[in-house]
Amino acid sequence: MFSNLKEQPADKILALMQLFKDDPRPQKIDLGVGVYKNAEGITPVMRAVKAAEKQLWETQETKSYVGLAGDPAFADAMISLVLGDMVARENVAAAATPGGTGACRQAFEMIRMANPDARVFVSNPTWPNHLSILSFMKMPVVEYRYFDSNTGGVDFDGMLADLAQAKPGDLVLLHGCCHNPTGANLNLIQWQMVVDSLLKTGATPMIDIAYQGFGDGLEDDAAATRLVASSVPECLIAASCSKNFGVYRERTGILMAVAQDSSLRGLTQGTLNYLNRQNYSFPPDHGARVVTMILQDPELRADWAAELEQVRLSMLGLREQLAGELQRLSGSDRFAFLAQHRGMFSRLGTTSEMVDRLREDHAIYMVGDSRLNIAGLNKDSVPVLAQAIIDCGI
Ligand code: PLP
């Protein structure tokens, strides 16, 4: 029986992680997988997470099941974090999921239940797991233009032209902030134009927001999601707590279904609960509970927000240092986009041959599409990367 199985393609990002581990060169630099690392190269447990976990250990009296949608307090806290007061709580159905990935999967499942012929519009490029899950689910994918490798920015005219092809019953997947893998984002005027396009075509947006707080701050990073959610008749939001709470392995995320009134909420909530039950019954609780405790407690929340802000500023500092160093070495502004990008990632916009050369000749690891994780750098490795980029003739 097992011999009937086919070899499946490996996750390229995770394969790169292994390649890096196996590289004996001491000066090696890991700009691959998207986890935040501090200047010492460590992915720390955030202070507020430690404090909440300690409190939880001391006070938690049961680990009995919670509910199919997870703890309603987690939903309340996350809806408020992501949507602020732009959308009435009674218009939102929500269910905790195993990470943002679980939320994406359940969102696709829900759309397929609502419309078995739904096409999913995705940015070119998008996070490879979007494509992998959609292909596994055999859902038709339509790419819309997104990254312009000549400018390092968004090909916005191309994007709008492609989104105009969507129809009612289609899903348009958008990154709420800090686009993965490119780091290039829309401004709010452009987001309003995307909303206008969605209203015109009648397609349903789905926002994947996995880096709130990593770009321009907690509020600014949620602005596009809030604009979309308060403007269109219906939308889905897949939010991840992995990065902004640093709880990666706890698998903490949430899927929200937002409508303009509460009439369909019973149906959407029932569907989210049903989908959780079919796939894993109860979602993981530990990370969600810790996140809820942090968001509900003013002191923990303030400390978390302060640490997150430090993380954000450290990445911005590295961006500016790298762009400055490259300007100095190249004598041109062609890398200025690195300072304009937001979040953990930037796409350099070079060839996979150059990415191979950076790895082979300079022990610098980035994903094959030339995505680099800014948080993998520190102030000493920035000049090394800049020099290697110039030496390779990029
Ligand atoms: N969506 C995007 C765009 C991501 O980059 C990630 C990865 O971190 C996720 C969703 C979900 O991550 P996780 O399942 O670890 O919460």
Ligand code: TYF
């Ligand atoms: O894009 C990244 O690097 C992160 C982490 O299968 C990640 O989103 C990478 C691969 C994967 C799941 C998460």
